[in-house]
Amino acid sequence: MKRLSHRAVLGALAALAANAALAQTQGEANVLREVSARRDGIAMHRPGLDLALYGLLDLTFVSQSNADAAGHRESNFQTPWFSGARWGIIGSRNLPDGAPSLIFKLEGEYVVSTGNMDTPGTIFNRDAWVGFYSDAWGKLTMGRQNTLARDFAGNWGDPYTADGQVTYEERGWTNTNNFKQLINYAASPSGTRWDRGVVYKKDFGGKFMLGVGHQFQSPGAGNDPVPGQDNRNTSNAIGLAWNGGLVNASGYYNRSDVFGFKHKSFGLGGDVGIGPMVRVFGGWFHYTAEQPAAFGERKDNAWTLSARFAPGGKLDYEAGYAHFKADNAGAQTVGGVPNIMRNPYANTTSITSVQSGTKGTIYGSVFYHFDRSTEVYVVADRMKLKDGWRDPRSFGLPDQNEFGVGIRTRF
Numbered sequence: 001m002k003r004l005s006h007r008a009v010l011g012a013l014a015a016l017a018a019n020a021a022l023a024q025t026q027g028e029a030n031v032l033r034e035v036s037a038r039r040d041g042i043a044m045h046r047p048g049l050d051l052a053l054y055g056l057l058d059l060t061f062v063s064q065s066n067a068d069a070a071g072h073r074e075s076n077f078q079t080p081w082f083s084g085a086r087w088g089i090i091g092s093r094n095l096p097d098g099a100p101s102l103i104f105k106l107e108g109e110y111v112v113s114t115g116n117m118d119t120p121g122t123i124f125n126r127d128a129w130v131g132f133y134s135d136a137w138g139k140l141t142m143g144r145q146n147t148l149a150r151d152f153a154g155n156w157g158d159p160y161t162a163d164g165q166v167t168y169e170e171r172g173w174t175n176t177n178n179f180k181q182l183i184n185y186a187a188s189p190s191g192t193r194w195d196r197g198v199v200y201k202k203d204f205g206g207k208f209m210l211g212v213g214h215q216f217q218s219p220g221a222g223n224d225p226v227p228g229q230d231n232r233n234t235s236n237a238i239g240l241a242w243n244g245g246l247v248n249a250s251g252y253y254n255r256s257d258v259f260g261f262k263h264k265s266f267g268l269g270g271d272v273g274i275g276p277m278v279r280v281f282g283g284w285f286h287y288t289a290e291q292p293a294a295f296g297e298r299k300d301n302a303w304t305l306s307a308r309f310a311p312g313g314k315l316d317y318e319a320g321y322a323h324f325k326a327d328n329a330g331a332q333t334v335g336g337v338p339n340i341m342r343n344p345y346a347n348t349t350s351i352t353s354v355q356s357g358t359k360g361t362i363y364g365s366v367f368y369h370f371d372r373s374t375e376v377y378v379v380a381d382r383m384k385l386k387d388g389w390r391d392p393r394s395f396g397l398p399d400q401n402e403f404g405v406g407i408r409t410r411f
Contacts, residue, residue: 012175041411043109045099055087058175059112060379060406069337069395070120081379082160082277082403084109084118086126091131100134102156103141122222126193127170131359138202139168147194148213148265152252152338156269156283157182159308159318162280164248164271166209166241168201172279177395178400179322179361182304185265187345189233189258190218196225197235211239214254222345232257247272259347261290269304281306283322291330293349298324298354300344319364326389327356337396341389357389374409 041054043264058080065155067074088107095102107127109118129143154171155164158179161171173192174180183192195218196383201211209297217225225231225238234257236337241250249270269283306320325342330351334340339353363381380403385391 001337007359019234049091050093051089051091053087054088054411055085056083056410057112058083058406058407059085059402059406062402062404063399066394066397066399069335069397071397075214079111080408081177081406082174083172083408084126084175085112086110086128100132102130103133104130111196118369129197131159133168138200138310140198140200142198144193144195145197145199147186147188147192147197147215147235147254148199148211148237148239149252149254149265150183150192152211152241152250153183153186153267153269153283153285154270155241155250155279156254157186157304159279159281159306159320162308162310164281165243165245165275166248166250167212167240167243168203168209176379177363177379178402179304179320179363181324181343181359181393182285182302182322183344185287185300185302186252186256187252187343188215188218188235188256189345189347190215190220193240194218194235195220199305207243209239209241209250211237211252212240213237219259232260241269245273256345258289259346259349261348263287263289263335263345265344277309277311279308279310281308287344289330289344289348291351291354294329295348295351295354296328298326298329298348300324300329316367316368316369317365318367320362322361322363324359324389326358328354329356331355331390334392335361335395337390337392340396342393355388355390357385357387359386359389359391360384373411374407376407377405379404379406386403 012327023236041052044051060081063075086107086109090105105123105127106123107261109126111118127145128140133139133140152166152173154173155161155166159174160174162263162287173183188194194215198214199213203209211400217230217233219233236253239252240244251268253266265287267283267285271281273279282305286403287300289298291298302324304322308318311314329346330342331339341355361383363383365379366378367375367377383400385398390396
């Protein structure tokens with residue numbers, strides 16, 4: 001694939017023009033390598049414009065216990081375990097007058113096993129943003145995108161971010177399983193992506209990454225803002241990361257209004273390389289949420305520890321544990337099953353009870369990489385609920401086991 005024009009990433013400072021080759025390398029690494037498929041995308045270049053069409057397909061066959069309230073097992077193709085299948089367009093346009101480059105991204109998700117949209121009626125449910133970038137001034141994006149908290153916890157929330165760093169690109173997390181729920185502590189009124197979000201990130205010397213962001217009123221589920229409620233369903237967040245290479249660390253603080261109730265969380269964690277083949281990841285989340293006066297405040301603490309073993313060659317191995325503890329968490333009847341705990345940052349105005357409890361999930365995976373674009377994998381997890389926690393994924397039953405095999409490929 002053709003490398004980016006150095007003009008696509010020149011900043012406002014004249015000093016950058018004197019070092020165009022460096023700016024070219026940084027621009028590609030920092031902005032347009034979004035989702036690793038960028039390496040293999042279909043690229044178009046003309047003076048002043050770089051554009052790529054890319055995609056990723058993930059298909060997982062899963063056998064899952066307690067797949068309904070009656071405790072039946074289900075074995076079928078399900079929502080992919082690791083990555084939402086997606087296609088997208090990402091680009092950079094050179095602007096005149098020494099301005100930073102204009103950057104943009106449109107990305108939609110679909111389900112390989114059925115061909116359906118992941119979010120019916122929404123073409124670009126993953127990303128739809130436009131912004132500006134230069135090496136000197138950083139990256140500013142506006143539109144639908146990851147929550148800032150998600151990006152500043154994704155480097156330690158699980159072992160699937162191999163470099164363990166926070167960069168200009170959005171970080172992934174896994175897609176659907178029993179330990180991915182940690183991501184909900186980095187959510188917002190519109191879920192783990194901000195609608196109507198504004199995010200600014202700045203790299204300092206290749207070591208520190210600073211991020212700040214604001215989400216304008218977004219009632220969620222595609223609902224329109226309501227006049228006179230500009231302070232409702234909003235978020236404000238800040239994140240800071242140290243990218244040391246051998247040792248990386250990051251944290252964030254987020255505060256959201258969710259239909260008039262204040263929800264707050266912070267996370268702190270990192271990862272460390274142990275020799276050339278092992279990297280260990282870990283971190284902690286704290287979350288509080290206002291609820292109707294009759295139920296009081298919710299308080300959660302969650303932590304995770306995981307590791308990746310990559311001995312070289314075609315195989316790598318991952319394993320981890322995620323632990324959740326909730327006190328006084330809002331619950332309601334879902335699908336006829338009573339007393340199901342609501343996720344962090346969910347609307348608490350309609351809860352019918354509260355509950356406390358703990359949840360633990362142990363998981364592991366093995367990947368075989370044919371090349372940099374295609375791999376197959378084997379995965380498993382076990383979720384165990386205690387002390388009153390009732391989870392919608394197991395329909396209120398006290399545990400769930402999952403086993404899956406899958407294939408993932410990029411273009």
